[in-house]
Amino acid sequence: MPLARVLTKAAKQALLTPGCGCQTAAIAVRTISFSPRQVTSDASFHSVSFSETDHPKVLITGGLGQLGVGLAKLLRKRFGNSNVILSDIRKPSTQVFHSGPFIYSDILDYKNLREIVVNNRITWLVHYSALLSAVGEANVPLARAVNITGLHNILDIAAEHGLRLFVPSTIGAFGPTSPRNPTPDLCIQRPRTIYGVSKVHAELMGEYYHHRYGLDFRCLRYPGIISADSQPGGGTTDYAVAIFHDAIKSGKFECNLKPDTRLPMMYIDDCLRATLEIMEAPADQLSMRTYNINAMSFTPEELATEIRKQLPDFEISYNLDQVRQAIADSWPMNFDDNNARNDWGWKHDYDLPELVTTMLNYIGSESRIARAN
Numbered sequence: 001m002p003l004a005r006v007l008t009k010a011a012k013q014a015l016l017t018p019g020c021g022c023q024t025a026a027i028a029v030r031t032i033s034f035s036p037r038q039v040t041s042d043a044s045f046h047s048v049s050f051s052e053t054d055h056p057k058v059l060i061t062g063g064l065g066q067l068g069v070g071l072a073k074l075l076r077k078r079f080g081n082s083n084v085i086l087s088d089i090r091k092p093s094t095q096v097f098h099s100g101p102f103i104y105s106d107i108l109d110y111k112n113l114r115e116i117v118v119n120n121r122i123t124w125l126v127h128y129s130a131l132l133s134a135v136g137e138a139n140v141p142l143a144r145a146v147n148i149t150g151l152h153n154i155l156d157i158a159a160e161h162g163l164r165l166f167v168p169s170t171i172g173a174f175g176p177t178s179p180r181n182p183t184p185d186l187c188i189q190r191p192r193t194i195y196g197v198s199k200v201h202a203e204l205m206g207e208y209y210h211h212r213y214g215l216d217f218r219c220l221r222y223p224g225i226i227s228a229d230s231q232p233g234g235g236t237t238d239y240a241v242a243i244f245h246d247a248i249k250s251g252k253f254e255c256n257l258k259p260d261t262r263l264p265m266m267y268i269d270d271c272l273r274a275t276l277e278i279m280e281a282p283a284d285q286l287s288m289r290t291y292n293i294n295a296m297s298f299t300p301e302e303l304a305t306e307i308r309k310q311l312p313d314f315e316i317s318y319n320l321d322q323v324r325q326a327i328a329d330s331w332p333m334n335f336d337d338n339n340a341r342n343d344w345g346w347k348h349d350y351d352l353p354e355l356v357t358t359m360l361n362y363i364g365s366e367s368r369i370a371r372a373n
């Protein structure tokens, strides 16, 4: 019988043995090391120790999307350029390529992931690869593969190599039967998108691996994230980024959600800081492993009104995208993040007025520079 099958059988028997319980992390990790994907000589990886005084060695997957480059910049400032590796399946821009380590990594390729983790002695893994809500509905098989199968690879790699793992979840992990105003951390979660289903799966699997195998899993449910220097990857909250670019470029914006669609939102700097803070939080401060975080909540009409305070001639019109509207109508309107605030001191810096000023100033100055060149 091939070795892998023998080991799998042994692992199954160990799990079935009465009294095994496999309740301690040590036994559990050994169980994971019986995974058919694990070569036996890898057993020593578990003894690679990561001293808390060392800088972590971080790998960011899906790092060329809206959030990854900004996170790499923040983490590199804190831990040093060479300690933070960005990865993706896309080709980086010249600027990103020269700003710090970049590596090709397809999260569906388990061996490739393992090689990167081993060769670079990775200790923290930030798992950003995903298909977001709207693009996920347009390609369910791909979303299922990347968001679910890919996550399984990440969980196994993290458990096998004793990594601290961050996986973001989203307001999209809730659905029409969840309380929407406000939405607490613990409540019914029956999302109606493949994106939401995959994120609930990620939350549950991460927490399961934490309790079962001692995996240091940490998860934040992000609201819609708004950034000036990176483009969103195909979500329901994308309008709240596009509106600023169009306001500066043409003074007009056609919104694909209804004027009164209220959704929780956050400026990117708050989101990235929260991510660093939860990763650095002492484990004994975390009463949970998945937290809501929030900053503000607004409708397209309220956002347009705030923009008009600075661009009085700004006009907004509406042309609904039925898919995105149905998704938004099932998502939280306000997010209750009291547990994050109480447990590890989460506090946002940007409310709506600061967000609008920051976005318009940034995009305005970029566009003035572009016009001058």
Ligand SMILES: NC(=O)C1=CN([C@@H]2O[C@H](COP(=O)(O)OP(=O)(O)OC[C@H]3O[C@@H](n4cnc5c(N)ncnc54)[C@H](O)[C@@H]3O)[C@@H](O)[C@H]2O)C=CC1
Binding pocket: 061, 062, 063, 064, 065, 066, 067, 068, 087, 088, 089, 090, 105, 106, 107, 108, 127, 128, 129, 130, 131, 132, 146, 150, 168, 169, 170, 171, 221, 222, 223, 224, 225, 226, 231, 232, 233, 234, 235, 237
């Ligand atoms: N941007 C937002 O408003 C929010 C984002 N999040 C979560 O944060 C994370 C990052 O979000 P964004 O940067 O906005 O996403 P994005 O859609 O902009 O970027 C995702 C990246 O994943 C990469 N990717 C796709 N398939 C891959 C594969 N097989 N292997 C490796 N990489 C692959 C893509 O090339 C892309 O660069 C995601 O998990 C998302 O669900 C959660 C809530 C809100």
Ligand SMILES: CC(=O)[C@H](N)C(=O)O
Binding pocket: 132, 133, 134, 170, 171, 172, 195, 222, 223, 224, 225, 234, 235, 236, 237, 238
């Ligand atoms: C809120 C999210 O998760 C994302 N921006 C989306 O709209 O899909």
